[in-house]
Amino acid sequence: MPNQEKNVLDPNKWIVLYADYLFNYTISRIDDKELAKDIVQETFFSALKAMKNYRGDASERTWLVSILKRKIIDQYRKANSKKGRAEVRVNFYEDGDKKGSWLEECVPQTWDNEAASDIETKELGDALNNCISALPEKHRMVFKMKTIQNIDTDDICNELDISASNLWVIIHRARLQLRKCMEVGWFKK
């Protein structure tokens, strides 16, 4: 395209312009500050190496984020292969004759209207984050990719090499556990 201005890269300004943005982006997906720092650092290093491939179509920031996204996926994969196998599964449902019915102690309880009407407090946010930290690694990962990162189901399935029905079972187990955790710690009457 003639006369269209191309974006250019200026690595001298990267830290000042994008370090906080990328760090923030990472930490909202991987809640470990040290790890997030490392990932941001690796992103800048990879970007430096890949500069010659930059065609100037996307903005500098978009381009950096696309590299960061791949780093985050790599991290998810690493966690997946390490801890995916030995996780404790909490069972919410009966087996045998009554397969798939609620276990008595897992049945949803009525929630306190007052607690449920004010969900914006910081304390509730802290409680939620504690509950998320308590999820098994793989469940937490898939839950976050779907709920926070808003990644397409197909993409998550491809990245993690799982089927869609597998993904929904994992999301379901994660949400069940989160719901129970918040019920006990926060919402119960």
Next chain:
Amino acid sequence: MSKKVMINCDEATTICDKSQYCEATLWERIKLRMHLFLCKKCGLYSEQNKLMSKVFNTHLLNHSQHHLPDEDKEALKAQLEKKMN
């Protein structure tokens, strides 16, 4: 998902979660409706599930701002400059 109309609580609540991401199929939503018509426990789950989604949207999407500490930025900048030369 299977073709049978009557589903158990595990299947119903799984569809319920799926529908929170607007990804349940029409047939799944019909099966869920029918199950909820008969099952109070899952009805409560479904109702509370909407609140849970609201909680997630409130606290996970509008996350607070984090900043990389200045000393980390300095160190990173120094390393990046070294690699550039």
